Amino acid sequence: MTQPLAGLKVLDFSTLLPGPLCSLLLAEAGAEVIKLERPDRGDEMRTYEPKVDEDSANFVLLNRGKKSVVIDLKSPDAVESLTPLIEQADVLVEQFRPGVMDRLGLGYAALAKLNPRLIYCSITGFGQTGPRAAEAAHDLNYLAASGMLSLTAGADGRPGLPPALIADIAGGAYPAMINILLALRQRDVTGNGVHLDISMADNLFTFQYWGLGSGACGRWPLPASDLVTGGSPRYQIYRTSDDAFIAAAPIEEKFWSNFISLIGLDVDTLAQMSSAQATEAVAEVISQNTAAYWEERFAGQDVCTSRVVSLEEARTAPHFAARGIFEHTVKTASGATLPALPVPVAETFRNPSLTQTAPALGSHNHLPKQLGQTK
Structure with a gap:
């Protein structure tokens, strides 16, 4: 062609x-x-x-x-x-x-x-x-x-x-x-x-559509205070026990429920906490096991999680190959x-x-x- x-x-x-x-x-x-x-x-x-x-x-x-x-x-x-x-x-x-x-x-x-x-x-x-x-x-x-x-x-x-x-x-x-x-x-x-x-x-x-929309409604975004800037437990990077990291973005309720269930916490209990408290609670659980453990735990589940890998590792990953x-x-x-x-x-x-x-x-x-x- x-x-x-x-x-x-x-x-x-x-x-x-x-x-x-x-x-x-x-x-x-x-x-x-x-x-x-x-x-x-x-x-x-x-x-x-x-x-x-x-x-x-x-x-x-x-x-x-x-x-x-x-x-x-x-x-x-x-x-x-x-x-x-x-x-x-x-x-x-x-x-x-x-x-x-x-x-x-x-x-x-x-x-x-x-x-x-x-x-x-x-x-x-x-x-x-x-x-x-x-x-x-x-x-x-x-x-x-x-x-x-x-x-x-x-x-x-x-x-x-x-x-x-x-x-x-x-x-x-x-x-x-x-x-x-x-x-x-x-x-x-x-x-x-x-x-x-x-x-x-x-x-x-x-690229800042969400921030401009918030600002137009009288609430300008701040760092570490909004969904995509670190203000929510549903969009965070969590450290594992082997000092690796899991990127977690279970924003929608169905993904969040799956994620919380798989890490062994209670959705209703977290709902009573502030965003900072909920983030801390999730971080504490993730920190108790390795990245490999969590990858296996989340495999095949609808939880929107990924291990943070290097560019070198991503370059040869099976999916991109x-x-x-x-x-x-x-x-x-x-x-x-x-x-x-x-x-x-x-x-x-x-x-x-x-x-x-x-x-x-x-x-x-x-x-x-x-x-x-x-x-």
Whole structure:
């Protein structure tokens, strides 16, 4: 079956994570993605550790199946050199601060004159407008600014460091792809491109729907006080006797009743306790046995529990092996092979070739010249 984005041409001016992950999703669905990289160093992600031979593992995972063209965007003839690519592109992805692409002569208004059908996607921390639009920041800053980080605070009141780059991926890469696909569908109807303003900080509020709903009703959430922030025994992480952990989320009454029955407590008795007292009572019982004991005890029961495992253990777990999510591989420019990054693109839409390559810096510099000759 032809991939859904086959024939689509994407110019990716972005670096590091949000833009490159967005363009990876497009590439996995069949789009031809051309990375525009600066001379000598290229995408900064190329320098990141750890290395696989001469290549950064991070870069390789995020740039599988793409092409690389090296160009100095500050060069006087940069726009002219890129014009053949721009004229044939369907999508452009960039994540400079607002105004940078305009100063380079590559802003949306200028490129729309060359290619009115261009979908131009700008990914930034705080958006193209507003008092903080030009502010330098990273994922942690967006989490702080959106109120999300405050809800991770522990007993000492100090917010915790999230183990994932939530803003970059959930607030940047994913919304960018969603809106690019919507823009392409709109272009099918109107024939016109559009400038997409993707703000990572803006998009974090979607994940706090429950807190916004509570706040609208006069009760703003606090850390360790609400269902998903540690204020309920039904959504907790409990320590076992061997210093492992059980993640328990028996929120609904049927799951809660099953869970409490299996650990040997009485539902009615717990109902008379405060949330803190009930949590302490459950924690005391869980702490008396090993994680293996509880896994066996809960096996096959509707209790919504999981043992907390390491990423290494999860990577080789039988369930994910059966799902085949690590069957795809990526070759580095130097020839080494790594498991490809699992992506939320349905297998039926992905390239039938399980192995693709991440590009060496400038390995496709011939492309603009070839297109220029065929104009």
